[in-house]
Amino acid sequence: MSDYSLGTLEETILIIVLMKEESYGVEIAKVYESHVGQSISLPAIHVVLKRLEKKGLVKSAFGEPTPERGGKRKKFYQGTPIGYKVAKEMQERRSKMWSFVPNPSTNYGLI
Amino acid sequence: MGSYKQPPYWALKVLQKVCPPDLIEEVEGDLFEAYQWRSQEKGQAYAKRQYIWEVMRCLRYFRIKIKTQNSDIMLIQNYLKTGFRFLWKTKGYSILNILGLALGIAICWMSYIFVSDEYSYDSFYTNADQTYRIKAFMSRGDASKAFAGSSYIMGEEFPAQIPQIEYASRYKSGYFLAKVGQEYINQTTHYADKGFFEMFDVSFLIGTASDFSNPSNIVLSESAALRFNIPLDLSENIVTLVGGGEEISFQVTGIYEDFPTNTSIRPEFLMPFSYWAENNQSRTTIWFDINMNTFFTLAEGTSIETISTKMTEVLLANDDFENTEVAMGLQPLTEIHLDPNLGTGNGINARGDNELIVISMVIGLFCLLIACVNYANFAVGNYLVRIREVSVRKVFGAEKSAVFKQFITEAFISAFISLVLSVALLYLLLPGFSEYANKSYEFSSVFNLNTILGGVVILITATLLAGIYPALLLSRFKTVNGLKGKSKLGGRNYLSRGLVTLQFCIAVFLITGLLTLNKQLDYLLKYDIGYEGENLISVFRPMNDPQIHATFKNELLSISGIESVSIASGFNGTDYVQDDGERVQVRHAKIDEDYISTMGMTLVAGRNFDPEIALDYTKACIVNEAFVKDRGLDNPIGTQINFNYGEFEKPTIIGVVKNFNFQSLHLPVEPLVLYMGGYLNPYDTQIKAADINQELIAAIEDVHREFFSPYPLSYTFAEDDIAAQYELESNIQRITQGGSIIAIVLSCIGLMGFVGTQIRQKLKEVSIRKVIGAESREILTMFLKKYFALLGIGVVIGLAAAFYLLQNWLSNYPQHVSIGAGIIITSVLITLAVAAITIYSQLHRAMGLNPVKYLKEE
Numbered sequence: 012m013s014d015y016s017l018g019t020l021e022e023t024i025l026i027i028v029l030m031k032e033e034s035y036g037v038e039i040a041k042v043y044e045s046h047v048g049q050s051i052s053l054p055a056i057h058v059v060l061k062r063l064e065k066k067g068l069v070k071s072a073f074g075e076p077t078p079e080r081g082g083k084r085k086k087f088y089q090g091t092p093i094g095y096k097v098a099k100e101m102q103e104r105r106s107k108m109w110s111f112v113p114n115p116s117t118n119y120g121l122i
Numbered sequence: 123m124g125s126y127k128q129p130p131y132w133a134l135k136v137l138q139k140v141c142p143p144d145l146i147e148e149v150e151g152d153l154f155e156a157y158q159w160r161s162q163e164k165g166q167a168y169a170k171r172q173y174i175w176e177v178m179r180c181l182r183y184f185r186i187k188i189k190t191q192n193s194d195i196m197l198i199q200n201y202l203k204t205g206f207r208f209l210w211k212t213k214g215y216s217i218l219n220i221l222g223l224a225l226g227i228a229i230c231w232m233s234y235i236f237v238s239d240e241y242s243y244d245s246f247y248t249n250a251d252q253t254y255r256i257k258a259f260m261s262r263g264d265a266s267k268a269f270a271g272s273s274y275i276m277g278e279e280f281p282a283q284i285p286q287i288e289y290a291s292r293y294k295s296g297y298f299l300a301k302v303g304q305e306y307i308n309q310t311t312h313y314a315d316k317g318f319f320e321m322f323d324v325s326f327l328i329g330t331a332s333d334f335s336n337p338s339n340i341v342l343s344e345s346a347a348l349r350f351n352i353p354l355d356l357s358e359n360i361v362t363l364v365g366g367g368e369e370i371s372f373q374v375t376g377i378y379e380d381f382p383t384n385t386s387i388r389p390e391f392l393m394p395f396s397y398w399a400e401n402n403q404s405r406t407t408i409w410f411d412i413n414m415n416t417f418f419t420l421a422e423g424t425s426i427e428t429i430s431t432k433m434t435e436v437l438l439a440n441d442d443f444e445n446t447e448v449a450m451g452l453q454p455l456t457e458i459h460l461d462p463n464l465g466t467g468n469g470i471n472a473r474g475d476n477e478l479i480v481i482s483m484v485i486g487l488f489c490l491l492i493a494c495v496n497y498a499n500f501a502v503g504n505y506l507v508r509i510r511e512v513s514v515r516k517v518f519g520a521e522k523s524a525v526f527k528q529f530i531t532e533a534f535i536s537a538f539i540s541l542v543l544s545v546a547l548l549y550l551l552l553p554g555f556s557e558y559a560n561k562s563y564e565f566s567s568v569f570n571l572n573t574i575l576g577g578v579v580i581l582i583t584a585t586l587l588a589g590i591y592p593a594l595l596l597s598r599f600k601t602v603n604g605l606k607g608k609s610k611l612g613g614r615n616y617l618s619r620g621l622v623t624l625q626f627c628i629a630v631f632l633i634t635g636l637l638t639l640n641k642q643l644d645y646l647l648k649y650d651i652g653y654e655g656e657n658l659i660s661v662f663r664p665m666n667d668p669q670i671h672a673t674f675k676n677e678l679l680s681i682s683g684i685e686s687v688s689i690a691s692g693f694n695g696t697d698y699v700q701d702d703g704e705r706v707q708v709r710h711a712k713i714d715e716d717y718i719s720t721m722g723m724t725l726v727a728g729r730n731f732d733p734e735i736a737l738d739y740t741k742a743c744i745v746n747e748a749f750v751k752d753r754g755l756d757n758p759i760g761t762q763i764n765f766n767y768g769e770f771e772k773p774t775i776i777g778v779v780k781n782f783n784f785q786s787l788h789l790p791v792e793p794l795v796l797y798m799g800g801y802l803n804p805y806d807t808q809i810k811a812a813d814i815n816q817e818l819i820a821a822i823e824d825v826h827r828e829f830f831s832p833y834p835l836s837y838t839f840a841e842d843d844i845a846a847q848y849e850l851e852s853n854i855q856r857i858t859q860g861g862s863i864i865a866i867v868l869s870c871i872g873l874m875g876f877v878g879t880q881i882r883q884k885l886k887e888v889s890i891r892k893v894i895g896a897e898s899r900e901i902l903t904m905f906l907k908k909y910f911a912l913l914g915i916g917v918v919i920g921l922a923a924a925f926y927l928l929q930n931w932l933s934n935y936p937q938h939v940s941i942g943a944g945i946i947i948t949s950v951l952i953t954l955a956v957a958a959i960t961i962y963s964q965l966h967r968a969m970g971l972n973p974v975k976y977l978k979e980e
Binding site for chain 2: 035036037040041052053054055057058073078079080081083084085086
């Protein structure tokens with residue numbers, strides 16, 4: 012799956028989308044803030060979502076208009092099977108790489 | 123819905139503007155929701171800030187929107203691309219064209235800077251709209267006179283009796299010697315009242331004006347404080363002035379920010395009127411002693427008429443004018459700078475010159491017009507090669523309006539590049555211009571919002587002027603003809619010809635104007651002003667003591683090289699009543715027996731004063747020709763007049779002096795009475811020398827020091843003074859000269875482009891003529907004939923306009939030249955010669971061409 016190169020933010024947002032069946036902009040922002048601990052601007056999320064959608068990793072659909080959105084419809088994003096696969100592979104690859112990192116208490120102190 | 127907080131409306135609008143439709147719903151909804159959420163968690167201010175920030179972040183969508191949503195903008199991108207390509211393809215012409223346009227824009231821009239600066243005078247004060255200066259009218263019989271100014275008591279009583287006056291301040295200039303360290307310098311000061319500080323938004327860096335009524339307190343501007351070494355914390359605050367022969371210490375109680383340059387009121391050294399009143403007790407109670415300015419700020423909604431009537435009533439209740447009608451009035455503060463009818467002085471800075479404004483506007487607009495016409499003519503010629511492109515565009519569905527837009531866009535590209543270049547030109551031209559316009563424009567400071575706005579207006583005007591004609595022509599071109607390759611423009615191109623005619627009309631107008639201006643100025647400089655300014659030195663030094671007066675004069679006369687010396691007073695104005703009740707207005711001055719010879723004046727009748735005759739000091743006067751004419755005296759010598767000034771009264775005329783210009787040379791000579799007695803203080807020492815050199819001045823300085831130390835010698839050369847009177851004219855002349863030359867150069871560039879284009883279209887015709895046997899000379903005549911007809915028309919119209927306008931202008935001068943045949947012939951010849959050279963430079967190519975080259979193409 013090396014065709015898909017994802018930036019860190021793209022990867023994070025993709026994982027957040029995959030967490031639930033469907034989620035939308037503000038929700039993603041909230042989850043991001045609670046997990047990452049930094050605030051993020053909505054346009055940044057929108058841009059990333061558009062990119063992910065273009066790459067076929069997420070898909071979107073409009074929901075119903077609600078008053079808390081000023082009468083606008085929500086746009087729900089959902090991870091695609093490819094999205095799931097790409098994200099999963101990245102995590103595995105990373106865990107595998109991490110397993111080669113030696114324990115700091117044994118090596119670093121000796122050099 | 124009502125329970126939801128609404129995000130800032132404008133930000134929402136911006137968002138809707140920039141977001142493409144497929145994004146807007148999601149983004150707007152998300153932002154709205156986030157706004158609710160954030161205002162709950164972190165407060166509304168935070169939410170609002172964040173909302174606006176995120177809308178700004180959304181601006182990035184704008185590019186997507188215009189790329190995908192707006193075919194017009196897409197097209198403009200295409201126009202820009204083809205426009206730049208074409209500019210690049212025809213580099214040579216483009217450079218010439220754009221440089222010409224840049225020059226036109228630079229000149230126009232500069233005149234905009236100047237004119238808008240002149241009109242911006244005094245309008246920036248908070249109370250500018252409600253602030254006025256007192257003026258007065260006097261009329262008696264047919265004669266009436268309006269003048270600005272007031273008396274001390276008017277400034278005291280009017281505000282006290284008229285409740286609508288919110289702030290009031292008198293304003294007057296004073297002159298002192300100021301002591302800085304061990305040096306004495308001349309310092310202009312201004313008297314003001316407390317209201318001044320409110321009225322003119324004076325902002326204090328330190329201190330206040332609250333103690334300003336105390337006669338020993340003063341306030342300084344920042345730059346004056348610097349000059350007097352007064353630190354900004356006022357830890358040292360004593361300034362020493364010399365007044366009435368003794369040194370007086372003043373305490374600086376405040377330092378204020380310097381006034382901006384575009385105001386008529388720029389005091390740097392303010393003293394309270396209480397000081398003036400202490401020293402001029404006698405003048406504080408006279409109602410009609412007009413010697414200062416008074417400003418009022420009226421309550422909002424007060425009409426000038428009401429206040430004027432009230433002021434007149436108050437005045438008439440306190441003073442009697444017999445059969446002279448007197449009325450008070452108000453002049454708006456913002457009109458002071460450019461109203462030619464009321465004088466300035468007494469603390470009000472010199473007025474702007476309306477003539478210079480008109481001239482620079484005319485030159486600015488002409489230069490822009492000529493440059494745009496050039497561009498249009500060039501463009502039409504050059505665009506012939508693009509007819510095929512236009513036709514193809516049309517075949518693909520472009521409408522006329524689209525083609526029109528395309529060429530306007532191209533004009534805009536050129537105009538924009540020119541605008542950028544003109545900034546560089548401004549950098550070069552501004553120092554010279556500001557010197558001649560008596561301004562201190564700095565390149566770094568003239569670029570304020572207003573200037574940039576002016577630049578934008580000029581840019582749009584230039585785009586339209588330059589682009590409309592080619593755009594119209596090309597958009598109307600028949601598509602089929604274009605595709606067939608018939609590249610000749612339809613019609614006989616009357617407009618192009620008309621434009622060239624117009625340019626030469628303007629050029630001949632400017633040349634005629636310039637020549638007339640030169641002639642008038644020469645005339646003025648050579649005009650007999652009634653006295654000899656050559657080698658004449660004026661020393662300014664008041665002297666009360668007649669003893670000092672006499673010995674100072676003798677000491678000066680003992681310096682070798684000095685021919686004669688006279689000590690006189692200035693020229694004052696007064697009036698007296700004749701036996702028949704008529705009130706006569708005259709100027710008067712106290713002179714001595716050497717005045718007429720020192721000044722090189724001529725007596726046309728009677729005799730000079732004789733110091734041996736005692737009566738000459740008390741009962742004799744010399745009048746000027748204007749006086750004799752004004753009074754209608756057939757036999758002036760021996761006539762006794764009712765003139766009086768103080769103890770000097772009822773003198774008999776013993777001589778008549780030829781008219782001499784003792785005031786501005788722009789004014790007619792007024793009736794004048796000269797006498798030796800009276801109590802006027804002499805302060806003007808005139809020294810006639812054989813030759814002026816450094817040693818002479820040093821010798822005069824020595825004598826002066828001996829008598830009047832510590833005062834520095836303050837002197838001028840009469841010749842300089844006379845020249846200074848014509849400073850305005852010579853500045854106008856230089857500006858006109860510069861502007862006209864640029865306009866003429868631009869016209870030539872235009873003619874070159876026009877002729878060049880036409881000849882390129884006719885190379886084939888010329889080739890055939892040559893093959894048949896025409897000679898170069900015949901071809902030259904053929905073309906010249908064609909263009910000279912155009913020029914002829916332009917020249918005639920230009921001359922007519924110039925003649926009409928210049929006659930009007932010349933009639934402003936009491937003495938003036940006539941335009942005359944010489945000027946007309948010269949300007950026509952110059953124009954035609956320049957035109958002929960330009961045309962020849964282009965024809966040269968056609969005459970020398972090898973016919974084969976152009977004929978074998980087909």
